[in-house]
Amino acid sequence: MTEEGAGGPGPAAGIEGRLQRVPTGVPGLDAVLRGGLFAGGGYIVRGGPGAGKTILANQVCFQHARAGGKALFVTLLAENHARMVQHLERLGFYDPALVPNGVYYVSAFRALEEGGLRGLMTLLRREVRARGATVLAVDGLMAVAEGGDSDREFRKFFHELQAFISTEGCVALLLVSSSRAEHHPEHTMVDGLIALEDSRVGSRSQRELEVRKSRGSGALRGRHPFRITDGGIAVYPRIEALLARPSQPDGRPDGRVSTGVPALDGMMGGGPLAGTTTLVLGASGTGKTTLGMHYLARSSEREPGLHFGFYETPDRLAAYAASMGLDLDGPVQRGDLEILWRPTAEQIMDDLGSQLIEAVRRRGVKRLFVDGLGGYLEAIDRRERVSQVFAALCNELRALGVTTFVAGETMNLVGPEVAVPVEGVSVIVDNMVLLRFVELRARLHRLVSVMKVRGSDFDLALREFRITGAGIELAGTFADAESVMSGFGVERQAAVRRGSAFAPGKGPTRPRGGGG
Amino acid sequence: MATVLVIDDEFGLAEVIEMALEDEGHRVIAAVNGEQGLERLAEAAVDLVLLDYMMPILDGPGVLRAMRAEPVLRLIPVVLMTSLDEATARRGCEGFVAFLRKPFRIEALVRTVAAALAGGGR
Numbered sequence: 022m023t024e025e026g027a028g029g030p031g032p033a034a035g036i037e038g039r040l041q042r043v044p045t046g047v048p049g050l051d052a053v054l055r056g057g058l059f060a061g062g063g064y065i066v067r068g069g070p071g072a073g074k075t076i077l078a079n080q081v082c083f084q085h086a087r088a089g090g091k092a093l094f095v096t097l098l099a100e101n102h103a104r105m106v107q108h109l110e111r112l113g114f115y116d117p118a119l120v121p122n123g124v125y126y127v128s129a130f131r132a133l134e135e136g137g138l139r140g141l142m143t144l145l146r147r148e149v150r151a152r153g154a155t156v157l158a159v160d161g162l163m164a165v166a167e168g169g170d171s172d173r174e175f176r177k178f179f180h181e182l183q184a185f186i187s188t189e190g191c192v193a194l195l196l197v198s199s200s201r202a203e204h205h206p207e208h209t210m211v212d213g214l215i216a217l218e219d220s221r222v223g224s225r226s227q228r229e230l231e232v233r234k235s236r237g238s239g240a241l242r243g244r245h246p247f248r249i250t251d252g253g254i255a256v257y258p259r260i261e262a263l264l265a266r267p268s269q270p271d272g273r274p275d276g277r278v279s280t281g282v283p284a285l286d287g288m289m290g291g292g293p294l295a296g297t298t299t300l301v302l303g304a305s306g307t308g309k310t311t312l313g314m315h316y317l318a319r320s321s322e323r324e325p326g327l328h329f330g331f332y333e334t335p336d337r338l339a340a341y342a343a344s345m346g347l348d349l350d351g352p353v354q355r356g357d358l359e360i361l362w363r364p365t366a367e368q369i370m371d372d373l374g375s376q377l378i379e380a381v382r383r384r385g386v387k388r389l390f391v392d393g394l395g396g397y398l399e400a401i402d403r404r405e406r407v408s409q410v411f412a413a414l415c416n417e418l419r420a421l422g423v424t425t426f427v428a429g430e431t432m433n434l435v436g437p438e439v440a441v442p443v444e445g446v447s448v449i450v451d452n453m454v455l456l457r458f459v460e461l462r463a464r465l466h467r468l469v470s471v472m473k474v475r476g477s478d479f480d481l482a483l484r485e486f487r488i489t490g491a492g493i494e495l496a497g498t499f500a501d502a503e504s505v506m507s508g509f510g511v512e513r514q515a516a517v518r519r520g521s522a523f524a525p526g527k528g529p530t531r532p533r534g535g536g537g
Numbered sequence: 538m539a540t541v542l543v544i545d546d547e548f549g550l551a552e553v554i555e556m557a558l559e560d561e562g563h564r565v566i567a568a569v570n571g572e573q574g575l576e577r578l579a580e581a582a583v584d585l586v587l588l589d590y591m592m593p594i595l596d597g598p599g600v601l602r603a604m605r606a607e608p609v610l611r612l613i614p615v616v617l618m619t620s621l622d623e624a625t626a627r628r629g630c631e632g633f634v635a636f637l638r639k640p641f642r643i644e645a646l647v648r649t650v651a652a653a654l655a656g657g658g659r
Contacts, residue, residue, distance in 0.1 A: 101550055103639030104640055107620075107640065117625060120591075120621055121590065121591050121596075121621065121629065125591055126591050127593040128593075129593065130547070132593065135569075144594075147594060148593050
């Protein structure tokens with residue numbers, strides 16, 4: 022095969038030297054395939070009824086035609102093409118203007134019935150050449166396999182087909198039912214095997230795609246979720262596989278970034294180091310989102326911000342910020358801040374992760390607030406993946422120079438225990454800030470403490486804070502840490518004499534902590 | 538009664554068309570691609586051709602071009618059947634008297650065939 026051998030829309034040169042890639046154009050699939058299918062390669066697309074085989078093959082055909090190539094869709098079933106097209110018309114990738122010159126449909130049912138495998142092979146060769154097709158989809162290969170021909174004849178047919186598409190530089194997608202066992206000869210002879218399956222995730226079903234074989238190339242292994250959307254199939258590569266290695270080396274931390282609350286910056290040794298991830302832990306209502314808005318209100322052209330949240334709509338968030346004297350509308354209107362809201366219902370974790378990274382890359386985001394970890398957890402399909410996914414995202418964000426705040430909800434509203442929502446996350450994050458309620462004199466107080474700042478000295482003091490019309494205000498240190506930490510503070514005479522921690526002249530004491 | 542040639546590579550649909558037209562009292566001849574269709578036209582006197590657009594070996598536009606080039610076949614009315622919209626189909630070929638968008642109902646088929654045989658097209 023020459024560099025130009027595959028024709029069509031110009032297959033992308035891959036890392037595999039002379040082997041050339043033909044992009045599928047299916048969102049996410051080329052990332053899983055590390056660039057696309059090989060020109061001249063044969064691929065089995067395997068799945069049960071309704072798995073999406075026909076849609077996937079048609080989508081590849083239309084994307085190929087859209088890029089200037091030619092595709093031939095051959096069915097071996099006694100089914101009505103028009104009916105299939107009627108279903109495809111609802112999907113965004115379908116473009117009637119590309120039929121018949123870009124995508125051509127023929128039935129080979131009669132050719133197979135009357136001429137057997139020889140007749141089918143003759144038809145395929147003739148039509149691929151006549152149409153100048155560089156993508157060939159064959160639907161209903163089960164009909165061939167069960168057509169009474171021996172395994173030997175079927176193997177011979179496959180050899181011929183492989184040899185033919187290889188010399189033509191044509192990609193072949195061969196659609197088979199999952200009831201056809203994988204030990205049958207065609208599975209060992211093809212260059213790739215793409216399986217489409219359904220998995221149960223709690224009470225919902227999740228479609229998953231797995232590249233079980235990819236000759237001459239390392240596809241992203243594992244089961245990747247996919248959806249059939251109005252636009253067609255969209256694959257969401259497993260984030261921990263996609264970002265197994267950050268897209269670029271992360272440089273040395275370049276200074277500190279303000280949290281937007283100067284007193285908290287002071288507690289963190291001047292603010293978190295640039296490019297680090299801070300987990301803001303606290304029960305519902307302690308002020309995690311408020312702290313995030315302080316942080317994002319500092320978004321600027323030099324430090325673009327992103328709010329990636331699951332609970333508050335952009336309008337509600339901006340209104341809430343305004344009620345505390347924080348201006349989010351201004352940065353949004355200047356393009357310095359983007360607020361993305363993703364309701365938690367029926368989300369796929371890998372989709373959310375990809376959207377987050379895409380939004381960061383698109384605007385060169387430097388200030389990110391994710392509100393919060395719980396939204397991701399609701400979208401996770403397998404609990405054991407959480408820490409791996411979180412680590413992969415943190416590593417990529419660090420490589421992109423993003424300073425990230427993530428809100429994490431603790432379950433206990435008041436009390437001494439701090440339950441990190443996911444095991445292993447506290448090890449991954451660079452910094453941890455804990456917000457909590459404590460009860461004192463029949464009244465709840467908010468306390469903030471810094472529990473970890475990687476690579477930096479930090480203040481171990483507990484500080485009371487209030488959320489006022491001017492946002493977060495930190496007070497002095499709570500002296501009796503033992504009673505306060507219990508969550509059920511025991512009032513002492515000394516504390517009574519001191520009065521409010523917000524009283525003038527109450528400067529904080531500053532015990533120091535070592536960098537983690 | 539008329540003799541109708543159905544040229545279509547889709548087995549199921551061709552069978553249904555054949556049965557429906559035979560119920561109407563017509564004689565039906567079938568071909569699975571354009572090349573075979575031209576062979577049938579050379580063998581038998583045909584009153585009407587029902588022609589698919591996308592087929593292997595020789596497509597619908599190819600059949601129409603061949604028929605227009607042959608004086609004996611030029612006057613045989615052709616009904617084009619395709620899942621393409623009519624505007625796209627007309628850009629690709631010309632010379633058909635009526636158009637049937639797939640999938641269609643049998644009543645529409647019977648009505649269109651009757652009109653085409655009567656010389657009225659669609």
